[in-house]
Amino acid sequence: MQSTTSFTVTIPETQLVDLRERLAMTRFPSELPDVGWERGAPLAVIRELCDHWQHRFDWRKVEAELNRHPQFIGEIDGQSIHFIHARSRHPNARPLLLIHGWPGSVLEYTHLIDALTDPVAHGGRVEDAFHVVLPSVPGFGFSGPTREKGWSPERVARAFVDLMVSLGYERFGVHGNDFGSIAAREIALAAPERLIGAHVTQFFAFPSGDPAEFAALGPADHARLAELELFGQRDGYNQIMGKRPQALAYALNDSPVGLLAWNLDLLTSFGDRPHQLTPEQILAGVTLYWLTGTSGSAAAIYFEAGRAGTWEKPDRTTAPMGISVFRHDFRSIRTFAERYHERIVFWAEHDEGGHFASLEVPARLLADVRAFFAPLR
Numbered sequence: 001m002q003s004t005t006s007f008t009v010t011i012p013e014t015q016l017v018d019l020r021e022r023l024a025m026t027r028f029p030s031e032l033p034d035v036g037w038e039r040g041a042p043l044a045v046i047r048e049l050c051d052h053w054q055h056r057f058d059w060r061k062v063e064a065e066l067n068r069h070p071q072f073i074g075e076i077d078g079q080s081i082h083f084i085h086a087r088s089r090h091p092n093a094r095p096l097l098l099i100h101g102w103p104g105s106v107l108e109y110t111h112l113i114d115a116l117t118d119p120v121a122h123g124g125r126v127e128d129a130f131h132v133v134l135p136s137v138p139g140f141g142f143s144g145p146t147r148e149k150g151w152s153p154e155r156v157a158r159a160f161v162d163l164m165v166s167l168g169y170e171r172f173g174v175h176g177n178d179f180g181s182i183a184a185r186e187i188a189l190a191a192p193e194r195l196i197g198a199h200v201t202q203f204f205a206f207p208s209g210d211p212a213e214f215a216a217l218g219p220a221d222h223a224r225l226a227e228l229e230l231f232g233q234r235d236g237y238n239q240i241m242g243k244r245p246q247a248l249a250y251a252l253n254d255s256p257v258g259l260l261a262w263n264l265d266l267l268t269s270f271g272d273r274p275h276q277l278t279p280e281q282i283l284a285g286v287t288l289y290w291l292t293g294t295s296g297s298a299a300a301i302y303f304e305a306g307r308a309g310t311w312e313k314p315d316r317t318t319a320p321m322g323i324s325v326f327r328h329d330f331r332s333i334r335t336f337a338e339r340y341h342e343r344i345v346f347w348a349e350h351d352e353g354g355h356f357a358s359l360e361v362p363a364r365l366l367a368d369v370r371a372f373f374a375p376l377r
Contacts, residue, residue, distance in 0.1 A: 001166035002075040007082060007142065009063045009071070011291050016059055019256055019290060023054040026257045037271030041264045045271075049264075050257050052279050059291075062107070062284045069113055073142070074166075076159045079151070082142035083135035084110070085167060088117040093129035094196060094373060095169035097160060097187075101178020102298055103263035105141045105288050106134050107281075108177060108358045115366055128370045130173075133164060137179060139297035141288050146297050152308035153179070153301075157186035161194060170194065173373055177201045177358060179301055182310060185340070188317035197320035199346065199372045201357055201365070202329065205336035216335055224331045231330060234270045237262065241302035249296025252289075259295050260286050269328055269354045276353070276360035315340075322346030322372040324365060326353030346372040 031043040069084045084106060087093075096116065100108045109132075115122035116130045136143040138151050138159065160183065164172045173196040176184035181200035188198050206228065207213065217225070240248055252259045263286055268275050289295045321341045325331050327350060338344060348368050353361040 001081075001162055004072050004074040007071040007073045009066045009142070011059065011063060015291055019287070020054050022256050023050055026050060026255075028257075041261045041268075041271065046257060046261050046264070049260060049279060049282065053256070053260070053283050053287075057280065057283045057287070059284075059287055062287070065110055066106070069110065071142075074163065076162050077155070079138045079147060079159065080144050081135055081138060081159065081163065082106075082144075083133060083163065084113070086113050086117050086132040086134075088129040088131050090126055090129035092126075093117070093131045095164060095167075095172035096130035096132055096369075096373075097164055097172055097174040098132060098134045099160065099174065099176040099180030099183050100134075100137060100140070101176070101180050102140075102301060103266055103285065103289070104178060104180075104356065105285050106136050107285050107288060108356060109134055112358060112362055112366060116369075119370070124370060127374065130373075131169070133167060133169070133172075135160060135163060137183075137298075137301070139300060140294050141292050143294075144292065144297075145294055146300065150304065151301070152304040153182045153186045153310050154190065154308060155304075157183050157190050161187060161191045165194070171196055173197050173199070173376070175199045175369055178355065182305070185317060186310075188319045188321065188341075189313075189315050192317065192319045195319040197322065197345075197373060197376045198317075199322040199324070199369055201324050201326065203323055203332040203337035203340065204330070205332065205340055207336065208339065213335060217333070221333050221335065224333050227331060228333075234265075237265060238302055241299040242306045243303065245296065245300040245303045248299055252295035252299065253293060256286075256290050259290055262295075263289070266355060274328055274352075274354070275356075277356060281356075281359050317341045318343060320345045320376055322348075322368075324348045324350065324357065324368040326350045326355075326357045326361070326364075328352070328354040329357065330355065 069086050071084050074081050098109045113132050116132050119128035139146040171194050174184045174187055181202045184198040184200050188195055267282055321344050350364055357365045
């Protein structure tokens, strides 16, 4: 990593005024009767969130929470990377890299930093302490738009390894969600000697077509296969962002309500599964995208992953891996996951929580992170 400078979030008031004015001028689309979430976010849901956004949401609270933590901007591989670096007061704390996904941001984890760095004050033990490094993925948030093409999951992984080493962490752990789960696997493939272990909330593994593999599946696995099929029917965001991200970027960058409606699909698990996100949590993340102008560059990670062949890569990891499966998320099937990971040493199933478990059920995720890393040194 090249030069690093301290960073403080200071959004000009004029940008917030502009946002509220745009919300007031929204042209809402028509809607067919009785379609629910079948075609995307319902009009009534968006209207209610838009009203909250315009009249009651307070970005300055989000800004203040971000600024509680030490933030920096560094230059890695020609790209600015924003990151939070919160060191524990416990000298034997493990370094932990946290990687968010789409449509997420560093806000997925800022509320967990205190418990991770000071576990004794938050129901844990001294041995549970971590030095936390929480970067904005290139193209997201305060890292700003990417400056050139080619920022695939593999390249992000290399940049984050460089970040950790430059901060003095020769070995470290990683936790990831969504894109962060994918990047965590890429780190395990690229630099296994540096990895204490990787804990994720999804293994995106699908049927290989091998009859023997299907024969080994139980009734619960087949139920998950049906859920995977439903997921595949509704992942329009993946199809569009994976093929024409720039065409979409104009709309997302120009309409705050358009951005909200687009991101809301995955934020709420397509609306047909229970989720526990509050309006404040939803709007904080969407506002961060809006104020940083990164909705288009964030969407492009799907294009880059497809171009790099990330989804088809057959390589297997050898570092310790762990997964926490949440009931209303993409539920990984262990048989499939074991095709890609030789050492799955932790597997936890939860009866609640969705795609953003760190926000919905943070205590459960925190407990799993501690349990996974406890035996690993």
